[in-house]
Ligand SMILES: Nc1nc2c(ncn2[C@@H]2O[C@H](COP(=O)(O)OP(=O)(O)OP(=O)(O)O)[C@@H](O)[C@H]2O)c(=O)[nH]1
C-alpha cells in the first residue's frame with residue numbers, strides 16, 4: 430500500500446522540518462493515535478505501530494506536552510530487527526491543549542496540526558452557554574479556526590433559532606447545526622475536510638463527536654456508544670480515539686469526551702472568544718476601566734441597553750480569573766523548578 434501523505438496535509442513546510450532527519454532508515458508519518466508509549470502512525474507505506482525512541486523519551490521527560498498525540502507529524506525510524514520507533518515530533522502548527530488536574534503538568538495536548546477546531550455541543554439536552562464559551566476560548570487558543578457545531582439538530586423543531594442564540598456567544602465563529610440521521614449540515618462540515626485539511630472535534634462526552642467523525646469518514650471506524658441515558662448525557666464508553674482519514678482526502682481528529690477543560694495561562698484565546706466584550710472595553714473612557722462603576726464605561730452601557738448580558742460578562746470575568754491564577758502558578762513553578770532539580 431502506498432499512501433499519499435499530502436492528502437493528510439503533508440506539505441513543503443513539514444517536509445523542510447523533516448529534512449534534517451531524513452536518512453535511509455527514517456520516514457515521516459502522521460500519528461493516528463497515541464497510547465502510553467505506543468503510537469499508531471500512518472506513513473506512505475501504510476499504518477505502523479511505533480514505540481517511543483530514546484530521543485522522544487528525552488524530549489518528553491523535559492516537557493510532557495512533547496509526547497506524541499493525534500495529528501502530530503513525526504520522524505519514524507526503522508530498525509534492522511524490524512522494530513519501529515518514533516524519534517521526534519515535528520514542530521506543531523496548531524495545538525489543542527488543556528490544563529490538567531495535575532498541577533505540575535504542562536498541559537495535555539488533545540490534538541495537533543488541525544486547520545479547524547469544531548466545538549461540538551448537543552442541541553439536546555439544552556446547550557450549555559458557559560461550556561461553549563470555555564471550549565471556544567480553547568479552540569481559538571489552538572491557533573486553528575473555530576467553528577461551533579450543534580449536534581442532534583433532529584431533536585428540536587427549530588435548530589436555526591438555537592443557532593442564532595448561540596451565535597451571540599461565538600463572535601466571528603460559524604455556527605453549524607447538524608444531524609447525522611437526517612444529514613442536515615454535513616455538507617458544510619465536509620468542506621472542512623477536503624484533501625490536506627484536518628478537523629478536530631472538541632466537546633463533552635456524549636456530544637456526538639464519534640457519530641460525526643464516522644459520518645464524515647464515510648465508514649464506521651470508531652465504536653460509538655449505543656446506550657443513551659434518560660437524561661441524554663450518555664456514558665463514556667469509547668476509549669478508541671484517533672485521527673481518521675476521510676474518503677477522498679482530509680482527516681478528522683476525535684478527541685476524548687472531556688468533563689472539564691481548564692484553560693492554560695494565556696489569554697489570547699479568551700480575547701478572541703470574547704471579542705465583543707474586548708471591543709466594548711476598548712470604548713471605555715479609561716484604559717484601565719474595571720467596568721464596575723467608572724464613568725463612561727462602554728461595558729456597563731451595553732449591559733444597560735441589553736446588548737451584553739450579565740451572564741456573559743460574568744463568564745468572561747470567571748475565565749479571566751482562572752487564567753490569571755494559572756499564570757501565577759506557572760510563574761511560581763518556573764521560579765522553583767531549577768532549585769528542585771538540584772536536590
Ligand atoms: N438523534 C440524534 N442522536 C445522535 C446524533 N449524533 C449522535 N447521536 C447520539 O448521541 C449519543 C452520543 O454520541 P457519540 O457520538 O458516542 O458521542 P461522543 O461525543 O463521541 O461521546 P464520547 O465518546 O463519550 O466522547 C449516541 O447515542 C448517538 O447515537 C444525531 O445527529 N441525532
Ligand SMILES: [Zn+2]
Nearest residue numbers: 713718720726
Ligand atoms: Zn469599562
